Amino acid sequence: MTDAYRQLLDATIAHVQGLKAASVRHLAVAPETFAALAAPVPRRREPSISTVTPINASISMPAKPAAKKTSATVSTPVSDAKAAAMADLRARVLPCMKCPHLANSRTQVVFGVGDIHAPLMFIGEAPGADEDEQGEPFIGKAGQLLTKIIEAMGLARETVYIANILKCRPDTPGQTAGNRKPTPAEMDTCKPYLLEQIRIIQPRAIVALGATATDGLLGKSEGITKLRGRWQEFHGTPLMPTYHPAYLLRNQALSEKRKVWEDMLLVMEKLAMPVSEKQRAYFLKP
Ligand code: SF4
Secondary structure, three states, rough: OOOOHHHHHHHHHHHHHHHHOOOOOOOOOOHHHHHHHOOOOOOOOOOOOOOOOOOOOOOOOOOOEEEEOOOOOOOHHHHHHHHHHHHHHHHOOOOOOOOOHHHOOOOOOOOOOOOOOOOOEEEOOOHHHHHHHOOOOOHHHHHHHHHHHHOOOOOOHOOOOOEEEEOOOOOOOOOOOOOOOOOOHHHHHHHHHHHHHHHHHHOEEEEEEEEHHHHHHHOOOOOHHOOOOOHHHOOEEEEEEEEHHHHHHHHHHHHHHHHHHHHHHHHHHHHHOOOHHHOOOOOOOO
């Protein structure tokens, strides 16, 4: 047992005992947290081809090239420390009550998912109803399209890291369906958790998905139409704003798909990923 793991275990036990003393009877614990606690030393992972099945989204994306791992994680003191830091952060975020109205309305905190060693992070604004129910960001229709975009880049969803600025679903009092955008104040309250995730992961590039996420991260309101396709900087990391996949579901014009794809080509170039001629030509008019 490593010192980092023992410290994490002690901190977790102390935290749970504190909750018990405060009469908290139920805790939402993600399966990955159990997995992290059960396996303190990450195993060597072999590069693998994605087995993700094509998704029947209402928008067509190019057939995915063979997905590649962009990082292979070997157990080292650094990877152990990263895993411990992320597990510690998760243990602090899951019971968070900083926004009482959201803590009361959420089903669970949606922490984030993916490879903590990923060179690429995708960041959206907040969980919707599907994500709130299942505890994973970007799994509704827009999320399925995001997965297809990732696969068109030659990656697999599990080789990137996906998170939102807000970890709880914005409440919708008086509404029986639909989601709402997070407010700037809500995003500011939750953003320190995202900054910690970024500090732990240390991605080489970030993609901000949509106007709300871009504004929330950069504090700009120039509009996504002007900002997309132009590299920005977020706490020292290159950040590419692009349209939210939900926008592409609403507007299926080839020209809009191409804009998002051109943004992804810039990201692939930034990460020195190979780009085939076929990939370069996606969504160009025949
Ligand atoms: S939105 Fe973020 S800061 Fe607010 S309660 Fe949820 S986890 Fe805490």
